[in-house]
Amino acid sequence: MHTVALTKGVPDFREGQVSFDEDGHLERGETPTVMNPNDKHALRTALQVKVRNGGHLSVMSMGPPGYGDVLGEAMESVYADDLYLLSDRELAASDTWATAITLATGLEKLEDPPDLVFAGFKTADGETGHTGPQTCWCLDWPMITHVVALDVDEAAGRVRAKRLVEGDIEEIETVEAPMPAFIVADPEFEPTYRKAAHRLTLKDLRAETRERAEDHEEHLTTWDHADLNLDPDYIGLDGSPTIVSSVDPIPKAPAEREATMVDPADAAGMEELFEAMEPFAAADGQSAAGD
């Protein structure tokens, strides 16, 4: 059993981390790169398969050499056995199409062909949600998206999943596919470890990986376009049919409301507050003050 989880490094868009210039453009140099937050769903799904079914788990990404740290982070959270980074200048500025071709080629190059590949649910920077499905299309595998629960029957070579229909938690269908298969995990995916043996395996993996993740670079394989035998005309900027003509910042909605802070210990301030609130209470036809 060989499973691969795909991940991507994205700018850390959290408050206090992300940095924009005056025109509202992202300052890449000032903003740290982190693992795409949605990829944790893919990683959790892959981990569940490793814990329940065993086998070898790899994490793969495409990006600049600095993404090695992102992969190291992924290794720690998913207890991965090894890491693959597809990286060189020819791959820069790829759109989802060129990225999908590159990832699919990387997956096919793996010595031990994967049985399952997991992708997250759209990235925090592009937000297209295309790369996973396009990669699967290149591989010509069955794909199950919006997966919230997963069972692997290794002996039968099949995978069974529960998935959200139209992204709605109220509507869940159960589907089956032969392996190899491509799985896109939904944010609603919750791994279940209801056996003591599962949790003991998790504990073993955690202990093993703690040592491995400390020098994750030793477990990292980097492939460039030559290793992948990819024609530069079909990858990177040259291979990307998407043309971004311009990016416009969305103007912030003007705030129309004013807020005044009142210290509850300030009796006069509180008095004013109650007076200000009174019309609203009266409008409800009831006394807010109580008897």
Place this chain on the structure above:
Amino acid sequence: MTDDYEHYEAVVVGAGPGGAAAAATLARNGVETVVLERGVDAGSKNVTGGLIYAEESAPYTVDGIFPGFREHATERPITEYYIHNVAGESVKSFDITAMHEHDTEWADAVLRRKMDSWMAEQVHRLARETGGGLLTDVKVSGLLEEDGEIVGVTCEELDPIRADVVVAADGVNSELAREAGLMDWESPEEWFQGVKAVVDMPDGTIEDRFGIGEDEGHAHLFSGDLYDGVRGGGFLYTNEESLCIGNVFHLDSIVEERAEVQDLLDRLLTHPFMAQWLGEEYEEREYSAKLVPDSKKAANPSPYEGRLVLVGDAGGQMQAQGPIIKGMNHAVTAGALAAEAFVEARSRGKPDSVGARYERRLHDEGVMDKLRPRRYRVAAALGENDAATGIAERALDSPVGRLGLRALDRVDALERAYASPYLAMMMPDTSVPYATLPAVIGEALGDPVREENHVEPPTLEERIGDLTYDTDVGNPHIVVEDNSFDASGAAVTACPVSAEGFGGGCYRDETVKQNGSEERVVSLDTQPCVECGTCAVVADTRWEHPRGGKGVEFEQG
């Protein structure tokens, strides 16, 4: 009923000293063992006074089972032991080190988070080799039964697990022991309640203030009129860089006197006698509480039912007789004996005989007689009645009684009597030895304390605020069955995180007006609960532990 439940030869519930000793002994004998601990970490749900003893007479000691235990898991060895008789601001102290050393190979102060989490690592390593291991954050919720026989356990976080033996080491409030009908929460007389503060002592202050070296430690007990007649006493133990200071009272006495137990702790902390040790700056690391079984009454003489065996507090195996306070060592011995019993039962091809073999070992190895001493049973029959108590109190308090005490003291007979393990074993549970005698001794023979105590203990609100909780929102683990004040009002004062007139605790006293009449009721908010179990005994509740990983998390214990 499905057949794909997991099976382990042994399931041990709880990773305290009893569970750890059982699991380590089972694993060393090649028994596939899984340990299920409900805390986020072993020791995170545990509180002790606390000293752990290695007894010369015991078949197992904790350092025998876990080599390196004293080096890694304990604080200071106790090299001096005193009891202080307090009357107002007069104190008469006796050195009872001789009693402490009787049958003692060594005794160390411990903090449970450090101790239990270290043992859990050893247990996991040993048990993993058998195909099992130790899991935290898993709460065993009940017994798995088939055709009326116990065949395993059910859990909140896991599917049911089958086992050939279930070791219930799930503590004083053992839900498994209660489900099997082997223990109950009925009588306050069978329980003590301990309330404790762990007090920070910066590097070097213990050596200075106690006049001891780095590898020496003190134990102090306090009794007398400190506590308004509530039966019990105080303790102080030196850790490496902290002190454990607390009280242990008979729960029935707490209920009778409507005592606010946190105030009684403050009474001890602020007594002038404590000033010599506490200094100017008081910093409390942690406030905690625990129910303690009184083994003389609560130790189950036959602690098993089918494949279920009880060890440690779950079986009431906590010896508290006057100044002799030993629980963890008995849990360790019992755990190892239970494991031994299973290994033997299995090798004879009769795994179901584990319980009978365990019971026999507890008796043959002398554990049961320490827990339920024959001498106490005789003395209690004579001494624990109101007439005898009244006569003793009047005699002690009379001029003749005081004269007698002075005469005894001149020849050191009192100190020797206090240091006698023989007498301690037969001490009756009345106010005479706990309050009257110490107070009379303190008054008649004690020297006044002149130091000024500067300690300002935190309020109950601050103490609760300093504790770590992971609240299971919307899923309270305690439900009040009868909220009338008559049925459950005792919890308002006896609960260590509740007080009359305090709105931030577990139990609150309320007056409800309804249809022109007034009714006094109690309401409950389980958020500040420290899971001691007091209310399970003194109020009418449906009491369970929180789910795995939820509830209070002790950092010190």
